[in-house]
Amino acid sequence: MRIATWNVNSVRQRLDNVLAWLAECAPDVVCLQEIKCETAAFPREPFERLGYNLAVHGQKGFNGVALLSKYPFDEVSHGLHGDEADIQARFLEAVISTKTGCVRVVSLYLPNGNPVSTEKYTYKLKWMDRLIQFSHERLKLEEPLVLTGDFNVIPAVVDAQRPAAWVNDALFLPATRERFRALTDLGLTDAIRAVTDAGDLYTFWDYTAGAWAKNDGIRIDHILLSPHAADRLKTAGIDKHVRGWEKPSDHVPVYVDLDFEPR
DNA sequence: ATGACTCAGGAACTGAGA
Numbered sequence: 001m002r003i004a005t006w007n008v009n010s011v012r013q014r015l016d017n018v019l020a021w022l023a024e025c026a027p028d029v030v031c032l033q034e035i036k037c038e039t040a041a042f043p044r045e046p047f048e049r050l051g052y053n054l055a056v057h058g059q060k061g062f063n064g065v066a067l068l069s070k071y072p073f074d075e076v077s078h079g080l081h082g083d084e085a086d087i088q089a090r091f092l093e094a095v096i097s098t099k100t101g102c103v104r105v106v107s108l109y110l111p112n113g114n115p116v117s118t119e120k121y122t123y124k125l126k127w128m129d130r131l132i133q134f135s136h137e138r139l140k141l142e143e144p145l146v147l148t149g150d151f152n153v154i155p156a157v158v159d160a161q162r163p164a165a166w167v168n169d170a171l172f173l174p175a176t177r178e179r180f181r182a183l184t185d186l187g188l189t190d191a192i193r194a195v196t197d198a199g200d201l202y203t204f205w206d207y208t209a210g211a212w213a214k215n216d217g218i219r220i221d222h223i224l225l226s227p228h229a230a231d232r233l234k235t236a237g238i239d240k241h242v243r244g245w246e247k248p249s250d251h252v253p254v255y256v257d258l259d260f261e262p263r
Numbered sequence: 264a265t266g267a268c269t270c271a272g273g274a275a276c277t278g279a280g281a
Contacts, residue, residue: 036271112281113281170281209268
């Protein structure tokens with residue numbers, strides 16, 4: 001089973017790119033972030049025509065997450081517990097059934113947090129604390145869990161081409177990285193790091209200043225696996241070439257192949 | 264150089280992104 005994540009920076013602007021990528025990647029489950037539209041405005045038809053079930057949690061203008069699945073959804077819920085006043089559309093959770101078992105998948109869009117001297121950064125850190133609590137609860141279920149999306153976290157120096165440029169940034173500050181490490185300390189596995197310790201593996205290149213041409217990238221889109229999901233990990237990869245397409249998102253897809261064949 | 268592009272909203276710009 002191939003599960004992928006992609007911050008598309010507007011699903012309506014990126015529709016042609018997303019359809020072209022689906023054709024070549026052929027994922028079974030896709031987590032989308034920054035769909036930038038209300039739920040009712042999501043272009044459902046082209047995805048349903050390809051055989052995907054849809055779950056969408058949108059809002060007007062900003063944010064918005066979605067799930068596509070060739071397998072049926074058992075349970076779908078949106079919103080991250082711990083702050084009833086938080087109305088930003090950044091979290092969508094579903095249980096997906098296959099003939100050989102279930103997998104719980106979360107499509108998340110973690111707050112950016114810049115500028116760090118504002119309430120935006122405290123919102124990010126509190127959101128991460130809530131995510132740690134959520135993960136702690138879900139890991140008790142001892143089931144395959146795929147926690148994935150745009151984390152807006154550069155986990156380590158090796159995950160940026162120019163780490164010095166990010167030392168005071170909300171994506172790389174110690175308080176940010178400590179909380180990401182708290183997630184992995186709970187027992188979640190960073191799928192890319194499970195298959196390679198190589199550098200030059202990025203998922204985002206800024207639109208400005210020729211960042212793509214200079215390969216001035218960062219790795220901030222992640223797939224975290226519970227032990228029961230990590231046991232099934234076959235491959236993990238980043239579809240870097242998609243950044244070179246016409247009218248690209250500033251992020252590229254990341255995917256894992258999990259073995260859900262009968263045993 | 265707290266900039267450079269790209270998006271949504273809404274009709275000229277601003278805010279947000281990272």
